[in-house]
């Protein structure tokens with residue numbers, strides 16, 4: 414995306430996927446090309462742990478036709494090849510369910526996730542246009558994912574809402590992490606703290622897509638509120654869509670440090686605390702803790 418074109422709002426952002434990106438990534442070669450390019454970009458940015466998300470999509474018009482499982486396998490094969498390479502980046506995959514999905518489609522995605530755990534699927538996510546869909550229809554899919562031991566995360570509180578019923582519904586799925594978390598009434602915030610949930614925050618995305626109250630800028634971002642909250646919730650600084658918002662993870666850290674006056678110790682704590690909420694085995698968490706120790710000792 415050209416750097417001057419990142420001024421979306423939520424009405425222009427979501428059609429980008431359905432109108433353009435999905436049409437471009439419509440065969441195995443292009444899915445693998447896009448995946449590899451994303452992995453190389455994260456690696457070049459010195460990222461060492463990545464949970465990539467994608468919405469499994471059948472492409473019946475492809476030659477040969479692609480099933481949802483083919484789509485997932487194409488990404489997993491690319492991840493496997495990259496994980497086997499010399500670099501320190503370790504990647505796993507979260508399968509997203511679009512809010513407009515039918516329950517049948519959502520359950521199918523959960524079944525694929527369960528069947529591909531050994532190949533690197535670690536979780537299930539709820540994504541998509543927050544003004545669309547009735548999330549309660551999808552509850553059995555998320556309950557099934559949770560029961561199967563998959564990580565569960567949900568895009569949460571992206572737009573203002575007249576009441577908290579949708580947020581309460583999603584919290585009843587017992588998610589491990591919530592994403593964006595912009596519009597939350599006080600009692601929902603307290604529950605997020607009480608459960609010590611992971612809160613995935615995306616600075617550039619929320620500012621460029623004008624998602625903050627009154628189209629607020631970085632200074633108004635709720636990262637400031639959560640990062641030093643210290644009442645249980647664990648913040649993870651994330652990128653949302655690097656290609657769309659033109660901001661790699663290193664830039665998000667830079668922006669956080671600059672606008673919220675983080676000292677080196679704050680950044681170290683941010684990284685180390687985040688290890689507690691990633692969907693990874695203990696050995697991987699130990700690797701990350703060791704890497705952070707090495708890095709922060711060098712500085």
Ligand SMILES: CNc1ncnc2c1ncn2[C@@H]1O[C@H](COP(=O)(O)O)[C@@H](O)[C@H]1O
Pocket residue numbers: 427430466467468469509511540541542543568571618622653654
């Ligand atoms: C404001 N941020 C966001 N909020 C909600 N959903 C988002 C999103 N950013 C992206 N997506 C959702 O993630 C999918 C990306 O394409 P794939 O999964 O590879 O297919 C899209 O479905 C998009 O709706």
